[in-house]
Amino acid sequence: MMKQVSLYEAKTHLSSLVDQAAQGDEIIITKNGTPLAKLVASPKADLPRRPAQALGVTYIAPDFDHPDPETDALFEGRD
Numbered sequence: 001m002m003k004q005v006s007l008y009e010a011k012t013h014l015s016s017l018v019d020q021a022a023q024g025d026e027i028i029i030t031k032n033g034t035p036l037a038k039l040v041a042s043p044k045a046d047l048p049r050r051p052a053q054a055l056g057v058t059y060i061a062p063d064f065d066h067p068d069p070e071t072d073a074l075f076e077g078r079d
Helices: 007-012 014-022 069-076
Strands: 002-006 026-031 034-039
Touching (some): 002 007, 007 014, 014 026, 014 034
Antiparallel strands (some): 026 034
8 A cells, every 4th residue: 555644744653654664555755745755664684684704703702791800900090
């Protein structure tokens, strides 16, 4: 179903319009009666996202986020 709404109405009811688009409706957003944009459902992803391994990190040690006394001393101005 194609529906036209004004920009004001789109701003006021955005959440509802997004729900309608997710259900398959196409919503045309107009300004002063001129169509400006179309709100449609986003295509479904076929596969779950996977990390890109861009930094080559394949392992994180269990103590990765534990405090490090040497680093703490540097931040606290101790030698």
